[in-house]
Amino acid sequence: MAIELSTRAIEEPGNLSTQPELLVSAALHLMSHYSTRGDDASTCLKLASVIERHLKALAGHGDLAPVLRATCEQLSEQWAGMVEQAIPARQHVSLLDRVFGTAPPR
Incomplete structure (x- = not known):
């Protein structure tokens, strides 16, 4: 059941916005x-x-208690920072490197 809820929440997060309990359950899962x-x-x-x-x-859900909304906002920012740090940095490759084939493989 929990897997179904989290899968549905991943595929259709907008449809669950009226049911904050399902979003909380999916996030915890x-x-x-x-x-x-x-x-x-x-x-x-x-x-x-x-x-x-x-x-x-x-x-951003209006039906949650303010303390829970604030906690979710803080955690969201922390997870966003973690995601941003985990994204591999792209190397800048000049046009000449690409033309002459000296660019490192991606």
Whole structure:
């Protein structure tokens, strides 16, 4: 049941905005999965991004208590920072490097 809710929340987060309990449940479920995945960086990055979106949606939800909205906002910012740091930096490659084939592979 929890997996179905989190999967539905990932695919259709806008549809769950009227049910904050489902968003909270999905966010908690996703966080627990994130903590168990240490080997696949790309999966962790995607999962962290989804967690951040869920928390952001909860932070803007009018039916939640102010303290819970503030907590979700703070956590959303923390997850967003983590996602931003985890995104690999792209190297700047000049046009001449690309033309002459001296650019490092991506």
